[in-house]
Each structure stands twice: as C-alpha cells, then as structure tokens.
Amino acid sequence: MFRHYIAACAAMVISSCSPDNSADTNSDALSTNEAPVKWRMTSTYPSTLLQIGTSGKRISTELNKISNGAIELKFFEPGVLAPPFETFDAVSYGAVEAGWSTPGYWAGKELALQLFASMPFGPSAPEYLAWFDFGGGKEMFEEIYHTHNIHSIVCGLTPPEASGWFKREINTLDDFKGLKIRFFGLGAKVLEEIGAAPQLIAGGEIYQALELGTIDATEFAMPAVDERMGFYEVAKHYYMPGWHQQSTFFELMINLDAWNSLTENQQLLIETACSANIRHAISEGEALQPDALERLVEHGVQIHTWSPEVLAGLEAAWNKVANDMQNQDPNFKRVWQSLQAFRAKYKGWADRGYLKNN
Known part of the structure; x- marks a missing residue:
C-alpha cells in the first residue's frame, strides 16, 4: 500500500513536469537547483539475459523517462567498465557511480548480504518484501552497505528458481557426493555440507563448462531464463522446486557519496x-x-520433483549451515534472527490466510 502511495505521488509530480508545461519545468528545476544526473551503471548480468539482466536495463530506461531526462543511468554490459564479480569494489571506490547485481554475490565482503538475496527454504516474494520493508530488513541492509561506502536499493525480485540441470538422475542425498555443480549463494554451502563440490561460475561461462564436463550439473535461474541459456541441450534432467531460491532480490548499488x-x-x-x-x-x-x-x-527435458526425503535432508543441512554462520559472524546473526522472528509471526497469518495449494 505504501509503495503504491509513493508511486502515485511521484506520478503527480512527474505529470506536472510534462513537456506541455516546459516553462514550469524549467522554473522548477532552477528553483530547486537540481543539476542533471549522468551516471554510469556497470552490470553483473548482460542486458539480454531475461529478467535478471533485462530488469537492470529497464531501470535505466524507466528512470530516464520518469525524470523527464534529468536522471540518466547509463547501462554498461558486464566487463565494459568492470568485471562482473568486481561490481562491488567498483561502486564502493567510486570507479563507477552505480551497479546492477544481487547481494548474494558479495559473501566475500559481508556474509550477511547473502540473506538479502535469497535463502534456502526461504520466503516467497510477498513475505520477503514484507520483512524487508516493514520487519527491519531495509534498515540493516542499508547499515551494512554504508560501511562499504555503498547505498543499495532493492530494485528487482524474481519468482522461484529451479533446482538445476543434471546429466544424470539424483535420487538420494548420497548422489550429490562428489558432484561438481555450479551453484549460487547459501545453497552452495548446503551442497558442500552434504558432500558436493559446488563452484560459482559467471553466467556466460556455464554452458561451456557443462558441455565440456568441467562441471556435472548447474543451477542458474527460473525456467524461462534457463531455456534461453540453452542448458537443455547438454543436460536433460531438470529438478524442482528451487529449495535454495524461492525468491531472489536484485539491487541497484550506488556509491554512497554519489547518493x-x-x-x-x-x-x-x-x-x-x-x-x-x-x-x-x-x-x-x-x-x-x-x-x-x-x-x-518439447525439447526432451525430464522434469523431476525432489522427493520429501531429499528435501528433508537438504533442509537439515541448511539449518546446520545457518547455525554455523550465525556463530561466526555477528551481522549474519542479527539479520538471520530478525528474518526468523518475522517468519515465525508471519506463519500464523500464512497458515490461516492462504489456501494450501497457493
């Protein structure tokens, strides 16, 4: 409701500055002394990557429109201004003004940031947003980023991902042992706990790694994105649900001084x-x-559903990983405990307010 209210207010401001009122626009700009903003935004994802990358390109286009050209956030493809996994440093040091990414990539900087991207057996999009906006998540998110001279804004949110593509069937937890798999974020820690060998590979390199056998399996995104990536050409076993990413936040990172x-x-x-x-x-x-x-x-993919036994084993492994991580990092602990407390309360509403098959 609050977001719709803000959007409506902004729309009224923008309509008063339409091209039909150009004289008023110029006088308003002079009275507020707002200098035009021309920023560069490096991206972790290519602009052609459905949802994950296109949302970054879209924010660039839409911001230019609603500001009537006064705010230019120019999108740059990965590697043009900074390598994909160096977006954090580029924004922090002010080498670029902004970056498009997801907080889950920055575990090497702050373990807790992974909890602001997605989490195993974690919340759906509405619950995640509710905690972030009204459960204290946003305040902790900004506080952590500000210590690195970054102001980050949650700027995208995607639905559940799939669990991944495998060259052979996975029927038990033992089948994960020794498996070389590209995996993201906290879910990778879970797979490591049960004996797999997870590794993080940039999106553009995954197909070749899977094709050449450098990895045995991979997860990346939701079906529509995975289809575009062509993974079905080199692996035919596709597993669901995406226990590791039920919803995923994406972010607009801005150098704090620029903000x-x-x-x-x-x-x-x-x-x-x-x-x-x-x-x-x-x-x-x-x-x-x-x-x-x-x-x-139609492409011959076999879509599998994880058995209750496998999901239970993965969840048990995740609970151990989460406990270990909160014991080693104070920021992770306070974010984790905040999210868990919110989810415990929310469950009372979700169990009563929603049909079980929704």
Missing part, C-alpha cells in the same frame, strides 16, 4: 522507479514460466 549528493526529490524518483521495477519483475516472471516449462518438455 548523498542527490536532492531528496532525486532520491525519491530513484526509489520509486525501483519499486515499479519490482512489481514488473514479479508479474513478468510469474507469467513467463508456464510456457517455458512446456517448451522444455
């Missing part, structure tokens, strides 16, 4: 554009998956 240089109105425009981007990502993401699954079946 503080903006006026309150400019900051509000960026936040409003990100709120609209989240809505678009959720609705588009959910709409794309049914047809994608049908096409994958």
Whole structure:
C-alpha cells in the first residue's frame, strides 16, 4: 500500500513536469537547483539475459523517462567498465557511480548480504518484501552497505528458481557426493555440507563448462531464463522446486557519496522507479514460466520433483549451515534472527490466510 502511495505521488509530480508545461519545468528545476544526473551503471548480468539482466536495463530506461531526462543511468554490459564479480569494489571506490547485481554475490565482503538475496527454504516474494520493508530488513541492509561506502536499493525480485540441470538422475542425498555443480549463494554451502563440490561460475561461462564436463550439473535461474541459456541441450534432467531460491532480490548499488549528493526529490524518483521495477519483475516472471516449462518438455527435458526425503535432508543441512554462520559472524546473526522472528509471526497469518495449494 505504501509503495503504491509513493508511486502515485511521484506520478503527480512527474505529470506536472510534462513537456506541455516546459516553462514550469524549467522554473522548477532552477528553483530547486537540481543539476542533471549522468551516471554510469556497470552490470553483473548482460542486458539480454531475461529478467535478471533485462530488469537492470529497464531501470535505466524507466528512470530516464520518469525524470523527464534529468536522471540518466547509463547501462554498461558486464566487463565494459568492470568485471562482473568486481561490481562491488567498483561502486564502493567510486570507479563507477552505480551497479546492477544481487547481494548474494558479495559473501566475500559481508556474509550477511547473502540473506538479502535469497535463502534456502526461504520466503516467497510477498513475505520477503514484507520483512524487508516493514520487519527491519531495509534498515540493516542499508547499515551494512554504508560501511562499504555503498547505498543499495532493492530494485528487482524474481519468482522461484529451479533446482538445476543434471546429466544424470539424483535420487538420494548420497548422489550429490562428489558432484561438481555450479551453484549460487547459501545453497552452495548446503551442497558442500552434504558432500558436493559446488563452484560459482559467471553466467556466460556455464554452458561451456557443462558441455565440456568441467562441471556435472548447474543451477542458474527460473525456467524461462534457463531455456534461453540453452542448458537443455547438454543436460536433460531438470529438478524442482528451487529449495535454495524461492525468491531472489536484485539491487541497484550506488556509491554512497554519489547518493548523498542527490536532492531528496532525486532520491525519491530513484526509489520509486525501483519499486515499479519490482512489481514488473514479479508479474513478468510469474507469467513467463508456464510456457517455458512446456517448451522444455518439447525439447526432451525430464522434469523431476525432489522427493520429501531429499528435501528433508537438504533442509537439515541448511539449518546446520545457518547455525554455523550465525556463530561466526555477528551481522549474519542479527539479520538471520530478525528474518526468523518475522517468519515465525508471519506463519500464523500464512497458515490461516492462504489456501494450501497457493
């Protein structure tokens, strides 16, 4: 409700600055002394990558529109300004003003940031947003990032991912032992706990690694994205549900000094554009998956559902990993405990308010 209110307010501000009122626009700009913003945004993902990358490109385009050209956030493909996994440092040091990524990539900087991307057996998109916006998540998120001279804004949110592509069937937890698998974030820690050999590989390198046998399996995203990546050509066993990523946050990272240089109105425009981007990502993401699954079946993919026994084993491993991580890192502990306390309360509502098959 609050997000819709802010969006409506911003829309009224923008409509008053339409091309038909160009004289008013110029006088308003002079009265507020707002200098045009021209920033570079490096991306961890290519702009052609459905949802994950296109949402980054979209925020660039939409922000330019709603600001009437006053805020230019120019999208740069991975590697043009900075390598994909160096986005954090590039933004922190001010080498670029902004970056498009997900907090889950920055475990080497702050373990707790992984909890602001996705988590095994974690919340669905509505619950995740509720905790972030109204359960204390946003305040901790900003506090952690500010210590690294970054102001980050949650700017995208995708639906559940798949568990991954495998060249052979996986029927028990023992089948994971020794498996070389590309895996993301906290889910990789879980697989390591049960004996797999997870590794993080940039998206553009996964197909070749899977094709050449450098890895035996991979997860990456949701069906519509995985289809575009072509994984079905080199692996035919596709597993669900995505126990490791039931929903995933994406972020607009901004150098803190650059953020503080903006006026309150400019900051509000960026936040409003990100709120609209989240809505678009959720609705588009959910709409794309049914047809994608049908096409994958037509390509000869076998879609498997994890057995209750395998899911129970993975969840037990995750609980151990989470406990170990909170014991080793104070930021992880406070974020984890905040999220767990919120989820415990939310469960009382979810169990009563939602049909079980939703």
